[in-house]
Amino acid sequence: MPKVRFDDEEVEVPAGITLLDAALDNGIALDHNCGGNCACSSCHVIIIEGMENLSEMRDDEEDMLDTAVGLTLQSRLACQSQVKGDVRVTIPPKPAI
Numbered sequence: 675m676p677k678v679r680f681d682d683e684e685v686e687v688p689a690g691i692t693l694l695d696a697a698l699d700n701g702i703a704l705d706h707n708c709g710g711n712c713a714c715s716s717c718h719v720i721i722i723e724g725m726e727n728l729s730e731m732r733d734d735e736e737d738m739l740d741t742a743v744g745l746t747l748q749s750r751l752a753c754q755s756q757v758k759g760d761v762r763v764t765i766p767p768k769p770a771i
């Protein structure tokens with residue numbers, strides 16, 4: 675089973691699960707304001723290692739990701755990223771409102 679490391683916590687997950695479900699199923703807090711429907715950018719994560727082990731980014735994810743705060747070249751939406759192998763992820767801090 676693929677391993678996903680979210681900051682300091684590593685979990686084993688079934689292949690094909692999204693990063694969002696991998697986090698939520700293991701008690702790791704990750705915002706998901708639209709319920710995982712690619713209609714917000716609150717599930718924005720940054721991939722430290724293993725981008726090649728995630729599903730390809732689709733156009734709708736790319737469009738929505740453009741609205742994410744703190745966007746980087748390694749950014750993905752967790753609800754749209756299916757895990758195919760080991761990945762290391764950081765969850766960016768939320769900006770103060």
Ligand code: FES
Binds near residue numbers: 713714717738752753
């Ligand atoms: S939860 Fe809204 S885009 Fe992922």
